[in-house]
Amino acid sequence: MPLSGEQLDQLLRRPSETLNSETKTWFDLRTPHGKAKLVRALFALRNRNGGTFVMGFNDKTLEPDPYGLEVPVQELVTVDTVHGIISTYATQSFEVGVHLHELDGVPYPVLSVPTGVTVPVIVRSDLPNPEKAGKFLIQEGDLYFRTLASNGTPSSSKIKPGDYRDLLDVCFENREADIGRFLRRHLGGGGDALRVLSEEARLTLRARCEQLTARGEAAYVAAAGGAADGPVSPGPDILTMRVAMCLDPMKDDALPTGEFLNAFTSGNPAYTGWPVWLDTRGFRDRQAHPFVKDGSWQALVREAPSGIPDSDFMLLDPRGDFFLRRVMQDDFRANAEARRLLDPGLMLDRVAEVFAVGLAVAKATGWTADAKVGFRFHWSGLADRRLGAWANPFWMVPSSGYSAHDSEAAAFAELSLDTSASALAPFVAAATGPLFAAFGGYTVAPGGVEDAVKQLLARRL
Secondary structure, three states, rough: OOHHHHHHHHHHHHHOOOOOEEEEOOOOOOHHHHHHHHHHHHHHHHHHOOOOEEEEEEOOOEOOOOOOOOOHHHOOHHHHHHHHHHHHOOOOOOOEEEEEEEEEOOOEEEEEEOOOOOOOOOOOOOOEOOOOOOOOOOOOOOEEEEEOOOOOOOEEEEEHHHHHHHHHHHHHHHHHHHHHHHHHHHOOOOOOOOOOHHHHHHHHHHHHHHHHHHHEEEEHHHHHOOOOOOOOOOOOOOOEEEEEEEOOOOOOOOOOOOOHHHHHHHHOOOOOOOOOOOOOOOOOHHHHHHHEEOOEEEEEEOOOOOOOOOOOEEEEEEOEEEEEEEOOOHHOOOOOHHHEEHHHHHHHHHHHHHHHHHHHHHOOOOOOOOOEEEEEEEOOOOOEEEEEEOOOOOOOOOOOOOEEOOEEEEEEEEEEEEOOOHHHHHHHHHHHHHHHHHEEOOOOHHHHHHHHHHHHHOOOO
């Protein structure tokens, strides 16, 4: 599960603690205590369907800790060391990506745990505690899981009764994924995967999403105008995506508490280094930290890695309305000509991420499998832009004939919350269809959409 340099950089600059990411201070993998810590962390992430483990940061403050071991970190954390520990203690061996990436001249280990678990990984042999006779750091039969059940915050611990359903869902979804991909690829169409809601529910969700788009845009303008350095806009020509996600039924009495925000951010699977609806509480720019206004959590990112101001804005209404406004990566580059492109593969990744993260955070914040969810996408900055596969050279896009004349495009999709992440390809195709059609009638083959979703879920971007 290789991670790109950009992903590694973002993971170190903004470390986080979620159900799919864990951060720990330095520890010695050569000692029994160090081995036990690694086993608990990696096994828990694997059983939660993969994620990332970052070493060298205080897990409370998320600030870098000084390195105090006598052996160089390059010798402490190696592929052989990590895989040796896994093979010794795992009932089901799995491969882990071992990366060393520098931040301010210091190398930090980032371990990437792959998705695809179909049988839980369990500890297969005891590891005695050398300091306490007859005691064990880990024992045969221990099953570790990333959970909120221990103390309300993400942690790696022995599985609790309330987590077994989540574990079983992960395993069953991975078992179904290959069969589902085969059927969709060879039988074509969406079939029953595109679950049709009643006309009344569909119209209600669509209307709510349209209203939320307007509400979110107005909140963004207010937040940008209220910043200390005054209103700054990316401009109408900047490629921007707006997402309105509405859940039915609504939770009319829900409040924007810290507990809700913790559950929402912890439930984000963080498929990319800069995930949608990202947690900005650890940003050095305090203006980017979330704040409560009009019954919702809001956050505006003004110091973007692109240099483009106001690259991200989010609004999280705990009653069931979530909004995202994001400047797309296509315009993160300084080259003016390059910023006149839209990469279809990259857009598929981002739309698939919206669906996958949306389903995950809805479940994390208490909605049940029978809930319905609507997604409305709105893109602007399309006029005089053409398709170009700048981010992924393997995408074959003709060099001419696929340009946009309209400045905007929009799409709406609805689904049930019990939809498996592995079954998202038809929804991604439906959501991106109007956008791509604006570019001279361009369409993406179903296999291309399926591959994009699969790579996103496996964190192989």
